[in-house]
Amino acid sequence: MKIQIQQLIAQALESIASQGVVPVDQIPEPVIERTRDNRHGDFACNIAMVLAKIARSKPRDLAEKIIAALPPSELVAKVEIAGPGFINFYLGESAYHSLIPQIIAKGHDFGRSELGKGKRVQVEFVSANPTGPLHVGHGRGAAYGAVVADLLQAVGFDVHREYYVNDAGRQMDILATSVWLRYLELCDETLTFPVNGYKGDYVWDIAATLHRENGEAYKHSSEEVFRDVPADEPAGGDKEKHIDGLINSAKHLLGDNRYRFVFELGLNTILDDIRDDLSLFGVNYEEWYSERSLTESGAVNRTIERLRASGHLYENEGALWFRSTDFGDEKDRVVVRDNGQSTYFASDIAYHMDKLERGFERVIDVWGADHHGYVPRVKAALQALGDDPSKMDVLLVQFAILYRGGEKVQMSTRSGEFVTLRELRKEVGADAARFFYVMRKCEQHMDFDLDLAKSQSSDNPVYYVQYAHARVCSVLAQAAEKGINIDISEGAANLERLSEAHELALLTSLSRYPEVVESSAMNEEPHQLTQYLRELANEFHTYYNAHQFLVDDDALRDARIKLILAVRQVLRNGLGLVGVSAPERM
RNA sequence: GCCCCUGUAGCUCAGCAGGAUAGAGCAUCCGCCUCCUAAGCGGAAGGUCGUGCGUUCGAAUCGCGCCAGGGGCGCCA
Structure with missing residues (x-):
């Protein structure tokens, strides 16, 4: 319109x-x-x-x-x-009336468009390290990224959703070592667990699997393991050196094959859990992209060589640095450490270069706000490689703070005391969690009220919108019971009977839907859509209370039923884009 | 110290490529079910848009300073 x-x-x-x-x-x-x-x-x-x-x-x-x-x-x-x-x-009123047959005819596609002209867009989101289950912080990125991706798809972009799996690097070694140490404890070895190790219960679970399926095949005495390892922090040492020492022990004592086995067991168990968790949250990917594959395929080395060839690298104190300050970063960054290992940043450059090489016209990264400092350096690297950094957009998602009973829920990753996404889903349900996460702008610090998300009342915006949908279904069921025939093939017949202020207001809202989808997608702002759905639901509830739909006047009844059918369709489409179910009964 | 985000009604938030009287939900107060689910609806009350300058016909919206809160500044990932 x-x-x-x-x-x-x-x-x-x-x-x-x-x-x-x-x-x-x-x-x-x-x-x-x-x-x-x-x-x-x-x-x-x-x-x-x-x-x-x-x-x-x-x-x-x-x-x-x-x-x-x-x-x-x-x-x-x-x-x-x-x-x-x-x-x-x-x-004119007729402009609005003609909308109803359009909505009904387009059905699921109403609100969708070809605006994106099939341009290839990659959306990378969550990408949490597979060192433990996803927590509620990842949940926001998951919901937000998923809805942004779906919205872009709805307006005609060719969307590729991707999870970057950090399956290489020190953190994964720490996980493997943590699993192994827990395993040794299950073998009745006595040891002091490292401060920097992963302490969550899931580590015990993985260790138990290792023990159950392999007995003591991976056992070494704790004395052997801790021999020559620098002291841990509580013992007056350095926790980083201590854990590195333990990793070396593990690699040395287990040998390549057995170490790899423990490593893979940890990685796969957690990754499977993450996949399962996200899938139950309605979040699915086209691709899970392995960081390790970048090293194995030589992409990381190739990237470093390209940077070196173009004169953007220099050596200092044994390490190889990228002169990112040439491109506006506040300091230069190391790509290869003095121990010869390439940094996470080096993989990251290789990954982003690979994204552009794969031909995506636009690359969207959804990151936690704590990573904002990485934006300039990654863009700098792309520029140094001769790519166009403006093809890359980083959407920074602020943290969510949970509230229960008016109290902040305390969380700390270090001690392993965090609320997992799985627990959140169990507590409030996937629908409420999805809706709440995207209700706010991503750059807005969010207060997530668990009690509200759980409450089955109109205070809860999710139920409020879903209830509007269920109400329409209920009316239609009622009509069917009375043997009322709804002929939607008649186009605009009888629709001129819709002239009440409430009806015109509803029609106006319905006509806005395609604009809302477009704006939500182009601005990467799912909250515009949730806001709209609440308004539409409100107008429907108001209408419902003010007028009877199943009246004796056949023509009027027919017109009203068609109107609420259109409302149902739009509610369903909108909820679908948010990843929330549209129940027929509540 | 530098960088990012935020500051709008008692609370949680919309509005911000400048535009017509600043909106919603919750909480508070007053009403509405012999009638398609009251998980609903209507009404009232509530704001010098953190603050000071500036840009202009016009600023919650743009610019600069200041104040307050959150986050980030590793040869960590």
């Missing part, structure tokens, strides 16, 4: 430009807005005010000329000049 109005204005502008009222080359794209107040009509355009200076005439005079030049349209019932020079459009 908005587009049609925009076209009318554009034509009018062309026409007055050809009359020489304004210079042809200075006509901006006309901006059409929904009016905030329906006394100002349905749409408003401020073009006359914008152009007044250029045309050297008063906004209201200019507006008059534009209106005179407007081509006739069936949509528009009335056009007025208001205030300082707004051009207000009033649509």
Whole structure:
């Protein structure tokens, strides 16, 4: 609808430009807005005010000329000049009535568009290290990334969802070593667990599997394991050196094959758990991209060579540095450590280079806000490699703080005391969790009220919207019981009977849906959609309370049923995009 | 110290490529089920948009300073 109005204005502008009222080359794209107040009509355009200076005439005079030049349209019932020079459009009721058969005919596709023209977009999100189960912090990134991806797909982008699996590096070695130490404890070895090891119960579980299936095949005495290992922090040593020593012990005592086995067991167990967890959360990927594969395929080395060849690397104190300050970073960064190991950053550059090499026109990374410092250096690297860093967008998601009974839920990753995503799903359900996570702008610090998410009342926005859907279904079931035939093939027949203020308000909201989807997608702001769904549900509930649908007047009843069918369709489509179910009964 | 995010009603938040009287939900108060699910609806009350300048016809929205809260600044991942 908005587009049609925009076209009318554009034509009018062309026409007055050809009359020489304004210079042809200075006509901006006309901006059409929904009016905030329906006394100002349905749409408003401020073009006359914008152009007044250029045309050297008063906004209201200019507006008059534009209106005179407007081509006739069936949509528009009335056009007025208001205030300082707004051009207000009033649509005819028939414009809204004709929307209903459109929505019903398009069904699931109503609101979808081809705006993205099939452009390939990659969305990488969550990508948590597989060193433990996902926690509620990852949940927000998961929900947000998933909805952004779905929205982009809905407006016609070719979307590729990806999880970057950090299956290499020191953290994974720490996990493998933690598992092994727990295993040794299960073999009745006595030892002091390292401060820096992973202490969660899931580590015990993996160790138990190792023990159950392999007996004592991986056993070594703790004395042997801890021999020559530098002291841990509580013993006056350095916790980093201590854990590195233990990793070396593990590699040395177990040998390549057995160490690899423990390592893989840990990795696979956790990764399977993460996959399962996300899938139950309605989050699915086209690809799980292995970091290790970047090293194994030589991509990391290739990247480093390319950087070296283009003169962006230098050596200092035994390490290899990338001169990221040349591209606006605040300091240079190490890509290869003095021990010869490439850094996580080196893999990251290789990964992002690979993304662009795979031909994505746009690459979106959803990161936790704590990673914001990495943005300049990754972009710097892409630039150094001759790629276009503007193809990469990083969406930073702020943390969520859980509240239960009005109290902050304390969490600490270090001690292993965090609320997992799985626990959250169990407590409030996947629907509520998904909806709550995307209800707020991603850069907004979020207070997640567990009690509210659980409450089965209209206070809970998820139930509120779902209930509207269920209510429509209930009315339709009621109609079926009474043997009322709903013939949706009749197009706009009887729809002229919809003239109540509540009905027109609902129709206006329905007409906004495609605009909301487009705006949510293009701005990566799912909260616009949840906000809209709440408004639509509210208008439906109001209508429901004010009018009876299953009335004796056949034509009126038919029109009303068609209207609520359209409402149901839009609620269903919108909830679908958020990843929330649309129950038929509650 | 530097960088990022945030500051709008008692609480949680919308609104921010400048535009017409700043919105919603919760909480508070007053009403509405012999009628399609009251998991619902209506009404009232509630705000110098953190603060000071500036840009302009017009600023919650843009710029700069200041104040307050959160996060980040490793040869960690």
